[in-house]
Amino acid sequence: MHFFTLLGGVLLAVTQAFAQSIPFVIDGPLESVSAKDASFNTGGSVTVAGMAITIPANLLVQFPAAFVPYKAFAADYAANAGSYAGWEVSVEGNYVNGVPIAGTFFISQLIGGAGAGVVESVNIDGTMKIANGGPTLRINTPGGVYAKAYTNRPFLTVDEENPSIASFSGFPMCIPRSANDPDCPSTNRAANGDRVYTPKDTSVMAPFIPGDYVTWAGIKNGPEILVYGIVAENVQPLTTADNGDPVYVRVEDVIIAINDATTNTEFGTTRFTGYLSDSTASISVYRLDVDPCTGEETEVQIAAGTLKAGDVRNKFDIRFRDLTTKTLGAREYRIKASKGQKTVAKGIEAGQYVAPISEVIWPEVNVPGSVWPENAFQLFGHLKDGFVFDNKQWGQLNPWPGLNAPTPAKICTGDELNNVPAPGPNGALPVADAGTNILAQQFGSITTLTGANTNAALTDAQVTFAWTGPVGITITGADKAQASFLNPWGTTAVTRTFTLKICLVSDATKCSTDTVDVVTDKTQETIKITSYQFVNKNGGTITVTAESNNVLPANPNGANLQLTFGTTTAAMVQAGPNSGVYTFSRSGVGKQPASISVKSRHNPTAVTATALLRRGLRSIRFMRN
Known part of the structure; x- marks a missing residue:
């Protein structure tokens, strides 16, 4: 990845004469920041590793756990430039007629910066000490969701709507604010010291205690590490939705592989990885499309899956490739459990996790000597059409980071966010x-x-x-x-x-x-196989996801998909009511089948697929969770 970064900064600049729009990605130190004007959605310019990059209007800066308007970031940089000394940024974009224009912008004190250690002590002031000479961690939770409130660094906060301070299973964790904190009770840890257990109250967080092995992400803030993400790796509180418990979701990776329909390229594998607190739940994945004028979200299901067979970690690992259609991306994705969705203490929505993209895999040229296609930002709705943020309408990136600006799907009038829309012209009637x-x-x-x-x-x-x-x-x-x-x-x-x-x-x-x-x-439904994976674990494990346009319940009139591999035919599991997605996972199958086939109840023609192979691809990280 870093080698490619050097190419983006040097060699691509040399080859710009051969194309009007070519891709780049720059990872490096932030050297300067300026805003173009005082408008709320202004762009400007940044210098990264000696390279001046145009920041278009309507671009949000991605901090590790927050999106921030570029105007606010530029103002904070102007007032506190010293606090950003040595910070790293990752900018991806395109050289458009020789001008580097950003499409996304990620910043952190240290990209990929993280740590691990054993908790030595926990303090009611919102900190905990790591043993063996380790640092003091402070949770940056301005709303006081996970610990005593801390408000000094608003761009580097935890996610207070999704459990970003959590156990291995996704169960939310906390630092008590007092000796008897009802929102962080000591009774929610096992009295006998067990670390895999069922909490007394599954709707309330569990406290960190000495001996917890934690991993964290954060920045150095004076003598402390100000953290925006913690996982207690050796703590696994479990819940049972069938008993009325919430199900917690922890998301580890949201990797989006792009099919932009360019020629002489091959496409990677999209992947959603994480863990559940309930071993009986399954997972559905939704792209969150946002109306650029009203801000209304629309869930578009793109995948579904079950937990890995025989995995006591309750891990899901959903993979698929867009082989025949262009990939459509979004700023965020919602990963939902099939049950246990409810609002719990501190307003956290259990049963789901809304996550930004952690990595994008762009198409890889597979014909030597070919020119790399431009980064296809038009495939991301929030960049192409705009979005609503801070109750304001943000438009398409301008200037557009590509050769030809796409046509927005919708043009806003400015009235959509008003409670009472302006009346139409006198005499104007709807048609x-x-x-x-x-x-x-x-x-x-x-x-x-x-x-x-x-x-x-x-x-x-x-x-x-x-x-x-x-x-x-x-x-x-x-x-x-x-x-x-x-x-x-x-x-x-x-x-x-x-x-x-x-x-x-x-x-x-x-x-x-x-x-x-x-x-x-x-009457004959259309079916397709969206994912086929095989791993040499647990005697050979096969995992398949398929879709049908018949979304009725499998019985009596749904697609009721059947999977065949080798001499085995088995029923696939429907992801949920009125879902055309079916999944299958089984271990102990032996060697990898050369191919599989899926047939539906009403269509005698089976579809087949061979295994998706993993390979190295050009990877660009522009959003981390």
């Missing part, structure tokens, strides 16, 4: 368009309804949407322009009519309607 008729739909699949108000004089914030349909059909997102519904199972073609009604917010009697017909007539 509903429910879209063209939708044909050849699959029984058991989800159909998307896409409507619009076609009167350009009115924005979406000035109208309301209401979808209605046949009796017995539940419409998801019925109050939005885009909605969806689940096609019930059947064997005879059926046509269903859906109505879109659009009204003025300022006058609910002024409305327009339109209809769209949906024809459902397909």
Whole structure:
């Protein structure tokens, strides 16, 4: 990785004459920071290892556990430049007509800086001492979630919504604020000293105690280490969702491999790795797409999986490659347990973990002499379309870190964040368009309804949407322009009519309607294998994930996928209700099968795959958790 960094800083600068946009990544010391203007979303310029890099407007700086507006970072640097002496940054971007423009920006006192040791003592002031001459650790928790509140370094805080101070299993840990802290009770550690145990109250944190072996990430802050992440590696509190307990999730890696559809390249493997506090739960992974105008999040499921067979650590390791479609990325991903989702003490949401990307693997050129394709930032929605942050609308990166700026998916009017949208022009009325008729739909699949108000004089914030349909059909997102519904199972073609009604917010009697017909007539679902992994452990372990567009429960009318490898045929496990994702994991299978096949209940044609092989790829870290 560091060798490639040198290439990005030197050799690529020389070869810019051969291409108008070529990629770079720079890891090095921060030397200067300046802002372009006083606007909230301003960009500017930074110098890293002697290289001046343009920071576009609308870019957020990624600290280890927080996103910070570039304006705020530049102001803090101007006021406290000495406190950033020796800090390291990682910037990735493209040389655009010879000008290096950043697409992402990560900063830390020491990239990858971490430590490990045994706790010697724990103090109610929010610190704990590491044995054998080790440092004093202080948890930087401004809201006082994990320890006594500390507010002096707001850019370097822990994650107070996800358990970033945790045990090996993800169970949240704490430093007591008093001798009898009800939010960090000593009774939540095993009285007999066991380190694998069930806490007395699974909705409240467990305290660190002497003897815990911890790993940490943080910065040197005077005589202390100010930490934003700790894992008690030898402590594994367990929970049981079937008994009403929450399930805790700890995420170790979010590695996104990009397929940008360029030629002469090969693509890596996306990976989500972590641990659960409940051995009976499974995992689903969602990309968090954000509406750039309202900030509303939409979960898009991209993967699912089970815990590794026979692994007492309750580890999940989900891997897949986007081989036929372009990868779409997001700033953050939500990893959900199949059960045990609830809000627990200090407002932590159990049963899920929202994590930024920890590593991006860009396509690797596999034809010697070919020019490396530019980093495809347009595949990340928050960079291409914008986002909402601090209750403000942030647009596309500008200047765009690529040869041609993409067209944003949506243009904001500025009214979307107001509680009361501005009225439309006098006399302006909505015109509903429910879209063209939708044909050849699959029984058991989800159909998307896409409507619009076609009167350009009115924005979406000035109208309301209401979808209605046949009796017995539940419409998801019925109050939005885009909605969806689940096609019930059947064997005879059926046509269903859906109505879109659009009204003025300022006058609910002024409305327009339109209809769209949906024809459902397909019974043979489409299936694909998204991941096939084999490891030489536990007598040979095979792990497979497959998807079907039939999302009905496996029985009686779902896809009910069956996996065949060698002479073995076995049922795969559906990831959850109304999910087309199925998983399978088994150890003791012997040698790696040359191929596998998956068949569904309603489609006699099986799909096959060979094992995904691990290999070295160009890796770029731009977000760490």
